[in-house]
Amino acid sequence: GNSVTQMEGPVTLSEEAFLTINCTYTATGYPSLFWYVQYPGEGLQLLLKATKADDKGSNKGFEATYRKETTSFHLEKGSVQVSDSAVYFCALSEDGAGGTSYGKLTFGQGTILTVHP
Amino acid sequence: DTGVSQDPRHKITKRGQNVTFRCDPISEHNRLYWYRQTLGQGPEFLTYFQNEAQLEKSRLLSDRFSAERPKGSFSTLEIQRTEQGDSAMYLCASSHLGTGDGYTFGSGTRLTVV
Numbered sequence: 001g002n003s004v005t006q007m008e009g010p011v012t013l014s015e016e017a018f019l020t021i022n023c024t025y026t027a028t029g030y031p032s033l034f035w036y037v038q039y040p041g042e043g044l045q046l047l048l049k050a051t052k053a054d055d056k057g058s059n060k061g062f063e064a065t066y067r068k069e070t071t072s073f074h075l076e077k078g079s080v081q082v083s084d085s086a087v088y089f090c091a092l093s094e095d096g097a098g099g100t101s102y103g104k105l106t107f108g109q110g111t112i113l114t115v116h117p
Numbered sequence: 118d119t120g121v122s123q124d125p126r127h128k129i130t131k132r133g134q135n136v137t138f139r140c141d142p143i144s145e146h147n148r149l150y151w152y153r154q155t156l157g158q159g160p161e162f163l164t165y166f167q168n169e170a171q172l173e174k175s176r177l178l179s180d181r182f183s184a185e186r187p188k189g190s191f192s193t194l195e196i197q198r199t200e201q202g203d204s205a206m207y208l209c210a211s212s213h214l215g216t217g218d219g220y221t222f223g224s225g226t227r228l229t230v231v
Contacts, residue, residue, distance in 0.1 A: 004159075034219065043121075044160070044208070044222040089159050104150065104173065105220065107159030 002027045006090050006108035013080055013115050021075040021111045023064075023090035031092040033057075033066050033073040034105065038087045047075075047088070080115045087112050121223035123209050129229045130199055137195045138226045142211030149192050150220065151184055152208040153177065160208055166192060167214065199230045 007022040025031065035047040035057070048057030053068035062077045073090060090108040122141040130136050142149050148167050152160035163182070164174045168189035178184075181199075186192040196203055206227050210220040 036222075043224040044210075046219050046221075049219060091159070104162040104165060105152075105160070106162070109157070109159050 002031070002092060002094060002106045004090050004092055004106055004108035006088075006111050009110070010112035010114060013113070015082055015115055015117050016079045017115075019075070019077040019080045019084075019113070021088055021090075021113070023073045023075065023108060025071050025073065025090075025092050027071075027092055027094055029094050031094045033064070034091045034093070035062070035064055035073070035075050036089040036091060036107075038089065038110075040086070044089065080113075082115045082117055085113055085115050121209055121211050121221050123207075123223040123226050125226055126224065127227045127229075129231060132199055132201060132230055134199055135195065135197045136199055136228065137193055138207055138209075138228075140192045140194070140209030140211075140223060142191070142209070143213075143221055144190075146211035146213045146221070147189070148212045148214055149186055150210045150212075151192070151194050152210065154206040154208055154225070155204075163194075196228075199228075201230045204228055204230045 003026045005024050032051045034049045036044045037047045038044050048059040050057040050066035053066055056065045064073050064075045087110045089110045091105045093105050124139045128136055150165040151163040153163055154160040162175050163178050164184050166186040169186050181197045184194045206225040208225045210222045212220045
């Protein structure tokens with residue numbers, strides 16, 4: 001079956017530091033890949049997505065590139081802010097061929113990010 | 118549109134009682150999903166609907182769990198004879214088949230079984 005593995009957390013950084021959160025996946029087909037963010041007390045929000053190999057998703061300074069050869073979708077940001085403190089989830093959906101529709105999502109376990117001033 | 122709404126936000130119940138949660142999706146979204154999230158874990162898929170048809174159910178969804186979406190709009194998730202292991206956050210999400218916009222999640226219903 002499908003699975004998503006994220007790097008162990010929590011991750012603690014100082015403001016303006018570089019962020020990488022690793023994500024690797026196992027899937028039988030050609031999934032679409034996502035990063036979701038959950039701020040304290042709020043629901044999950046889509047941060048970015050990529051629907052095919054070599055696509056780069058980006059939003060709010062965050063980026064992730066769909067690497068089929070390494071089955072990875074690592075999240076990066078060049079300079080984090082205190083407001084980026086949240087839980088980050090990597091996820092995949094196998095119904096997302098062409099990016100036109102989505103079936104069930106399979107999530108990683110989440111990575112807690114804390115950014116200090 | 119105010120997004121995906123879930124009610125109640127919190128529910129505390131005694132073991133053995135039945136509980137029902139409601140989800141109101143974004144009005145033009147024809148797909149609706151239920152997930153369960155326990156502390157320190159990512160959400161786990163339970164079931165999803167396309168319009169009023171329930172298209173897939175996870176093995177996690179035991180026979181004590183039932184979900185409906187009677188008119189293809191709101192959905193309910195019922196848990197019968199609750200157990201302490203049912204304590205979790207129950208998340209609802211919706212999406213529109215045919216667009217690339219992905220899901221919109223609600224804020225969830227936190228269930229505590231005592």
